[in-house]
Amino acid sequence: xxxxxxxxxxxxxxxxxxxxxxxxxxxxxxxxxxxxxxxxxxxxxxxxxxxxxxxxxxxxxxxxxxxxxxxxxxxxxxxxxxxxxxxxxxxxxxxxxxxxxxxxxxxxxxxxxxxxxxxxxxxxxxxxxxxxxxxxxxxxxxxxxxxxxxxxxxxxxxxxxxxxxxxxxxx
Numbered sequence: 001x002x003x004x005x006x007x008x009x010x011x012x013x014x015x016x017x018x019x020x021x022x023x024x025x026x027x028x029x030x031x032x033x034x035x036x037x038x039x040x041x042x043x044x045x046x047x048x049x050x051x052x053x054x055x056x057x058x059x060x061x062x063x064x065x066x067x068x069x070x071x072x073x074x075x076x077x078x079x080x081x082x083x084x085x086x087x088x089x090x091x092x093x094x095x096x097x098x099x100x101x102x103x104x105x106x107x108x109x110x111x112x113x114x115x116x117x118x119x120x121x122x123x124x125x126x127x128x129x130x131x132x133x134x135x136x137x138x139x140x141x142x143x144x145x146x147x148x149x150x151x152x153x154x155x156x157x158x159x160x161x162x163x164x165x166x167x168x169x170x171x
Contacts, residue, residue, distance in 0.1 A: 001163040002097045006089030020081040025092040052128045066132040073100030089159035095125035099133035105168035113146035122156035
């Protein structure tokens with residue numbers, strides 16, 4: 001499973017997992033943290049702002065960062081969970097979870113987006129991250145269209161933790 005969490009609910013989610021890999025998606029100005037306290041098998045921190053187009057003075061997600069997200073998802077062993085978190089658990093982490101699920105399940109983009117919305121009413125995957133993943137995975141806009149199809153999530157300051165299957169039924 002792919003678990004998605006905000007930073008503030010991270011301790012609670014990690015306590016429920018026996019073995020997991022941790023993907024951290026926070027802004028470049030977030031202080032350095034010793035993530036070893038979370039006892040994950042592997043950890044990757046990517047630093048970029050939650051923006052959907054380049055803005056002077058801010059770091060936008062780019063192709064290299066999204067390739068790193070996809071590679072990290074590909075290297076997660078099936079007996080371990082993948083835990084992705086960002087500040088609020090709504091945008092960056094949801095986009096990464098969607099991209100990784102789509103990478104593992106070609107042709108199920110729409111189904112994955114619908115399930116994402118069902119599991120997280122507040123999820124609003126970062127559109128730039130989704131577009132970059134769509135390009136990298138050569139999905140010809142299907143990932144972007146799928147996210148457009150579920151629309152913006154419900155207003156929330158922070159998302160509730162949720163889990164998304166890594167392997168899609170029937171894939």
